[in-house]
Amino acid sequence: MLKHFLKKNWLEFIGTPTPAEIQLLTITSCPQFYGNNIILVFVNRRATPICVIKACRNPDFGFKLKREYSALRAVGRMDAVGRRVPKAYFLGEYEGRAFLIQECIAGTSLFKEVRRCGLTRRTKALIDQAVDLSASVNGTPPTGNKRDALWRMESAFRLSQYEKEFIEAGLSGPRLKEINDICSIDRPDRKSYFSHGDYWQTNIMVHEKKDEIAGIIDWEFACPWTPFPLDIFWFLINLAYCLYDRTRPGATVAESYKWGFFVDMVYLEYSNSLYQRYARQVGVDFSLFWRYLEATLAVMSVRELATYGRSTNMDHVYIDLLKFTMENRKGLSLD
Amino acid sequence: MKTFPDNIHELIGTLFWGLGKMDLRLFRIQKGQETDMGVAETVPLHELTSYRKRGDRDILVGVEVEDWQGQGGELEEIFRRVTRTAVKGVYLVVKERRLVDRIVRRLQELSPVEAEVYGIDPDYFFSIVPLTTKSKRKIENYVLNLKSETTIRGRVKFWVKKILIALRFGDLLYDGFLVTAVPFPEAHAEG
Numbered sequence: 001m002l003k004h005f006l007k008k009n010w011l012e013f014i015g016t017p018t019p020a021e022i023q024l025l026t027i028t029s030c031p032q033f034y035g036n037n038i039i040l041v042f043v044n045r046r047a048t049p050i051c052v053i054k055a056c057r058n059p060d061f062g063f064k065l066k067r068e069y070s071a072l073r074a075v076g077r078m079d080a081v082g083r084r085v086p087k088a089y090f091l092g093e094y095e096g097r098a099f100l101i102q103e104c105i106a107g108t109s110l111f112k113e114v115r116r117c118g119l120t121r122r123t124k125a126l127i128d129q130a131v132d133l134s135a136s137v138n139g140t141p142p143t144g145n146k147r148d149a150l151w152r153m154e155s156a157f158r159l160s161q162y163e164k165e166f167i168e169a170g171l172s173g174p175r176l177k178e179i180n181d182i183c184s185i186d187r188p189d190r191k192s193y194f195s196h197g198d199y200w201q202t203n204i205m206v207h208e209k210k211d212e213i214a215g216i217i218d219w220e221f222a223c224p225w226t227p228f229p230l231d232i233f234w235f236l237i238n239l240a241y242c243l244y245d246r247t248r249p250g251a252t253v254a255e256s257y258k259w260g261f262f263v264d265m266v267y268l269e270y271s272n273s274l275y276q277r278y279a280r281q282v283g284v285d286f287s288l289f290w291r292y293l294e295a296t297l298a299v300m301s302v303r304e305l306a307t308y309g310r311s312t313n314m315d316h317v318y319i320d321l322l323k324f325t326m327e328n329r330k331g332l333s334l335d
Numbered sequence: 336m337k338t339f340p341d342n343i344h345e346l347i348g349t350l351f352w353g354l355g356k357m358d359l360r361l362f363r364i365q366k367g368q369e370t371d372m373g374v375a376e377t378v379p380l381h382e383l384t385s386y387r388k389r390g391d392r393d394i395l396v397g398v399e400v401e402d403w404q405g406q407g408g409e410l411e412e413i414f415r416r417v418t419r420t421a422v423k424g425v426y427l428v429v430k431e432r433r434l435v436d437r438i439v440r441r442l443q444e445l446s447p448v449e450a451e452v453y454g455i456d457p458d459y460f461f462s463i464v465p466l467t468t469k470s471k472r473k474i475e476n477y478v479l480n481l482k483s484e485t486t487i488r489g490r491v492k493f494w495v496k497k498i499l500i501a502l503r504f505g506d507l508l509y510d511g512f513l514v515t516a517v518p519f520p521e522a523h524a525e526g
Contacts, residue, residue, distance in 0.1 A: 001424070001449075001517055005353025025474055026349060026463040027481075031342055037349050040477075042465075047473040055349055057342070094352055108480070249486055 006041065013090040013101050014051065019043035034061050034308055040104060049104040051089060055097060062098030063149060064220040066091065069100050070150035071222030074194075077143060080136040084215045105215035107208050111201035114242045119270075122211055127239070129213045130204050131274050134231045135281035137216075138193040142224045150224060157183045157227060162302050169319045175294075175326055182288075182295040185227050193282070197221025199231035200238035221303070228288075232278045233296035236260075236271040243267065257321055261293070262328055290329050297322040343455075344397055346463065347426055350515060354423045357395045364409050365401040396425040403434055410441055424517040428455070435512050448516040454509035458482060463513060466506075475500045475508065 003022050010018040025040040035057055040049035056062045072088035075081055086103040093099070110130060114123050144150065159166070159180050166176055184190070196203070198221045207214040237253075240260025245251045251259075260267045272289060279286055301318035344359060351357070394417060403409060414422065425448075427438055439450045456462040462478050465471070479500065484493050499507055 001354065001515070002350050002352040008353075021468070021470075023465045023468045023470055023474065024350065025465060025478065026346055027460045027478075028342070028346055029460050031461065037346055039349060042470060042474060045470045045473070047470075048477060055352075057345065095356065 002039070015089065019050075021045065025049070032308075033058050036065070048106045051101055052086075052104045053099055053101050055094075055099040057097070059096045059098075062093070063152070065098045065100040066149035067152065067222060068218070068220045069102075070144065070148035071219035072102060073148075074142045074144040074150060074224070075137060075219070075222075078137065078140050080140070081133060081216075084133065084213060085219070086215060086217060105205045105217055107205035107214040109202050110204040110206050110213070111238075111242050113206050114201060114239070115246045118243065118246055125211060126206055126213060127274065128277065130201075130235065131232065131278050132281065133213060133216065134196070134199055134235065135278050138195055138226075138229055138231055139282045140194060142194045150222060157185050157299060157302075159183050159298055159302055162305055165301070165305065165315065165319060166298075169316075169323055171319070171323055171326070178291065179295050179298050179322075182228050182291060183299060185225060187227070190227060191283075192225040192227055193229055193231070194224045195222065195226040195229075195231045197223050197226075197230070199235050201235070201242050202238075228292050228295050229278070229282060229284055230296055230299060232275060233293050234300070236274060237293075237296065239271065239274075240267060252317075254317055254321055258324065261325070290325070294322055294325050297325065343428070343461075346461075347397070347428075347513060347515075348395065350463070351395055351424050351426075351517075354395075354517070355393065357393045357423050359397055360394045360417060361397045361399070362413050363399045363401065364403050393421045393423045396422055398425070398427040400427050400429045400434065400438070403429075403438070410438075410445060414445065422518075424515065426516070427514045429512045429514065430510075432506050432509075432512060435514060438514050439516075442514070442516050447519045449519055450514060450516040453513040453515070454506065455511040455513055456508060457510050464509070466512075471505065472500055472503070475505045 003024055006013070006022055007018055010016070021044050023042040025042065027038050027040065028035060029038070030036070037055040037057060039053040039055065041051045041053065042048075043050050054065055054068075056065055069088050069091040072085055075085045076087065086105055089101040089103065091098070091100050110123075110126060113126065117123050142150075163176075166172065185192075196216060196219060198218055199216075203218040204216055205214040206212070237257055237260075241251070241253050241256040244256035244259050248255075260271065262268075275289055276286055278284075284292075297318045301315045301322065304315040304318065344361065348359060396413060396417060398410075398413065425442070429435055429438065435452055439452070442448050442450055451465065451467045454462075454464040454466050456464055456478065460478070460481050464474060464478055468474070476497070479493065479496055482493070484490050496508055499505060
């Protein structure tokens with residue numbers, strides 16, 4: 001049984017003495033074929049898990065866990081952020097399927113906190129911390145073995161490979177070329193960013209007893225050479241989602257995006273202030289807000305296609321939002 | 336079983352990691368034609384449906400129990416059908432809590448096994464929660480806190496569940512139960 005398998009190999013996996021009692025809580029929030037089974041490991045009557053095992057459901061998607069392991073090791077070495085990422089204990093394979101054992105960060109997600117409370121002094125302080133952490137990660141050149149999975153080519157930035165999808169959606173011409181240029185990874189003169197890749201509020205854990213960010217989890221999409229500041233924009237897109245969903249439960253990502261960036265000028269100004277906070281720390285151009293927002297939508301669309309094919313339909317959602325943004329942002333100024 | 340996702344068997348299979356390569360052989364016990372109890376040994380009350388079969392590798396036996404009287408020899412019949420191959424482990428997915436203890440006793444009568452019981456919670460995070468532990472309430476509270484409810488109805492549901500857990504009625508939270516069992520020597524097999 002898995003329990004006995006863990007006990008037998010505990011010292012090798014975790015590096016600490018084997019606990020007397022182990023209990024396993026198996027959960028799955030993503031039942032699709034590309035998802036992982038999550039096993040939370042409780043020991044010796046603790047109320048929170050000591051570690052989590054991510055077990056890849058489909059051998060074809062093991063690369064995500066390998067990349068996450070590599071990212072956790074790289075970010076774990078960063079001074080400002082290192083203590084806020086889970087320790088990566090062990091990466092292995094069982095019956096051809098990858099599994100990763102990592103530390104479990106206790107706490108509640110920032111998504112839950114913001115959705116529950118809205119924008120209060122406390123949640124705004126937490127959001128500021130999350131932005132600052134993102135700036136620390138993005139602005140730090142990563143170190144590590146360049147042969148690790150982390151450094152493997154991220155196909156989501158190869159927009160030209162999916163040009164057909166964009167053209168079919170009615171996007172073409174100079175605007176698409178502009179986005180292509182922003183996403184280009186073949187420019188050695190351009191700054192690159194170490195990005196988390198999926199930096200949204202569900203992956204940011206808040207300490208249970210203190211008003212601080214406890215940790216950042218789920219580094220499967222980490223990329224050491226992102227050509228533009230993807231993380232902050234993905235964060236802002238999803239911040240709109242958790243705020244809008246609070247007042248209108250069941251709202252879609254598309255609805256909340258349009259509300260946040262085109263209807264509610266208060267949110268638009270707030271998100272711009274967060275971007276400026278981030279930009280000052282990382283040294284990016286304030287004036288590129290809209291272009292980076294569009295590039296983020298383009299990359300997320302291509303990522304869905306490249307990773308999951310057409311099984312999710314989210315690629316269409318993001319392309320539609322990209323088109324909407326291009327058509328409607330004229331006249332909106334953040335200066 | 337209709338309320339559970341298609342990949343429940345794959346998820347349960349993860350709990351059996353460490354026992355080596357196995358094929359899954361699935362069975363279902365469901366209510367057959369009603370008859371008088373009579374002599375239960377000669378008039379089976381229930382049908383068995385075996386709907387997946389592979390070669391002769393070691394196997395993990397999975398059983399979906401829709402209805403079970405526990406006297407008709409269903410488990411013995413299942414094991415009779417698979418005796419040519421080594422059964423490394425068995426699990427049963429059961430709808431009703433009242434059947435769980437009977438099933439565990441029956442398994443232990445058939446062979447010395449290490450058995451554990453889990454609750455199946457198909458709510459927002461589909462969870463398989465360990466119940467054979469003194470940390471049961473702590474783990475149940477942890478699972479409950481994973482979910483996020485902002486509507487009034489959702490919050491009322493949350494607090495009702497919290498009270499059920501505190502009063503040791505946590506079993507009412509589950510849509511089904513899982514019994515896992517491995518023969519005693521296998522429980523500590525080489526991983």
